[in-house]
Amino acid sequence: MNVSRAYSAIAPTVEGDVLVVLAGTTQPLTGRRIARLARRGSVAAVANALSRLVSQGLVLRQEAPPASLYSLNRQHVATSAVEALALIRTKLLDRLRHAFSTWSIPPVHASLFGSAARQDGDVDSDIDIFVVRPAGVDAEDAIWGEQLQDIGDAVLAWTGNHAGIIDFAEQDIGQMRDENPPVLGDLRRDGIDLAGTPLHELLGRAQ
Amino acid sequence: MSRSATKGPRSRQCDAADAHKRLGDAEKYLEVAGLVATEDSLESHNVAAGLAVLAGIAAADAACCKTLGESSRGPDHQDAATFLRRITPGGEAAAKNFERLVGLKDKAHYSFLNVSGQDRTGAIRRATQLVDFAREVLQR
Numbered sequence: 001m002n003v004s005r006a007y008s009a010i011a012p013t014v015e016g017d018v019l020v021v022l023a024g025t026t027q028p029l030t031g032r033r034i035a036r037l038a039r040r041g042s043v044a045a046v047a048n049a050l051s052r053l054v055s056q057g058l059v060l061r062q063e064a065p066p067a068s069l070y071s072l073n074r075q076h077v078a079t080s081a082v083e084a085l086a087l088i089r090t091k092l093l094d095r096l097r098h099a100f101s102t103w104s105i106p107p108v109h110a111s112l113f114g115s116a117a118r119q120d121g122d123v124d125s126d127i128d129i130f131v132v133r134p135a136g137v138d139a140e141d142a143i144w145g146e147q148l149q150d151i152g153d154a155v156l157a158w159t160g161n162h163a164g165i166i167d168f169a170e171q172d173i174g175q176m177r178d179e180n181p182p183v184l185g186d187l188r189r190d191g192i193d194l195a196g197t198p199l200h201e202l203l204g205r206a207q
Numbered sequence: 208m209s210r211s212a213t214k215g216p217r218s219r220q221c222d223a224a225d226a227h228k229r230l231g232d233a234e235k236y237l238e239v240a241g242l243v244a245t246e247d248s249l250e251s252h253n254v255a256a257g258l259a260v261l262a263g264i265a266a267a268d269a270a271c272c273k274t275l276g277e278s279s280r281g282p283d284h285q286d287a288a289t290f291l292r293r294i295t296p297g298g299e300a301a302a303k304n305f306e307r308l309v310g311l312k313d314k315a316h317y318s319f320l321n322v323s324g325q326d327r328t329g330a331i332r333r334a335t336q337l338v339d340f341a342r343e344v345l346q347r
Contacts, residue, residue, distance in 0.1 A: 024294065024344075024347070025274050026292075026293045026295055026298075029276075036276055037276050086347065192346055
């Protein structure tokens with residue numbers, strides 16, 4: 001699945017992008033505004049998609065000369081499916097957070113980073129997860145290893161994508177901060193906290 | 208006839224990059240508000256609450272830029288609440304939170320009176336909820 005445009009697994013055309021924009025607001029929008037907010041599609045492609053969706057009754061058009069304004073028809077029987085599509089990515093993040101909350105050895109920190117966090121990946125992109133192992137838990141710890149295996153399996157089952165997991169020791173955080181490798185820049189810029197201490201706090205307190 | 212009756216809230220166009228910038232502002236305002244709130248002085252109440260209000264305003268901008276492509280421009284914060292209310296899901300609750308938070312703005316920013324400890328705590332709580340909301344909207 002393309003986690004950056006998770007809805008495209010079910011609605012791969014520009015219609016999907018348009019519907020997700022309209023699901024996010026009750027405000028009627030111009031076609032040009034929708035094209036600007038959509039993740040892809042030219043103004044012309046969005047206009048065509050809107051025409052098709054209006055003919056299906058799923059999108060309402062009101063005239064506001066010289067423009068037309070479009071909104072999602074919240075009474076349409078298919079609208080609940082559209083609203084669910086718009087929140088697939090949120091659902092994935094919720095599932096990840098829940099999975100980490102059940103770990104018998106909780107991570108000091110976990111976050112999503114890389115293309116899945118930046119929303120610029122594609123269907124083949126790995127889902128990168130940074131996990132900080134508590135000091136005192138060995139890298140070879142059987143329970144810890146099982147937890148990592150399980151989260152990787154779960155990500156594959158939920159999305160069809162492999163998880164790229166960085167298993168990092170808490171005691172090495174200070175050194176990473178000092179050396180400032182590229183991955184740290186990715187984490188600082190794009191990281192989405194999933195569990196434990198937020199990354200900015202973790203980096204702030206590491207000695 | 209009033210401006211709002213004819214043209215609606217004043218706004219400025221913005222995009223996803225602006226949304227991320229304003230979320231960063233909101234997070235930093237909130238972080239500093241939390242630090243100031245740990246000081247045991249009456250002045251710190253006003254400053255912490257004032258920073259929490261700024262965090263809430265920036266968070267509202269972030270959420271609106273991402274979903275609407277525009278955010279409130281101008282001194283009337285009711286306009287920002289109007290925009291927030293148009294975000295689905297979650298905009299209605301966020302707008303209520305925002306209205307209560309900015310209700311403290313004049314007292315925190317300009318008044319000779321001090322904000323109470325309870326108001327300061329409430330302001331930081333509401334700002335935290337607004338920043339969490341904006342973060343969630345940007346992750347959709």
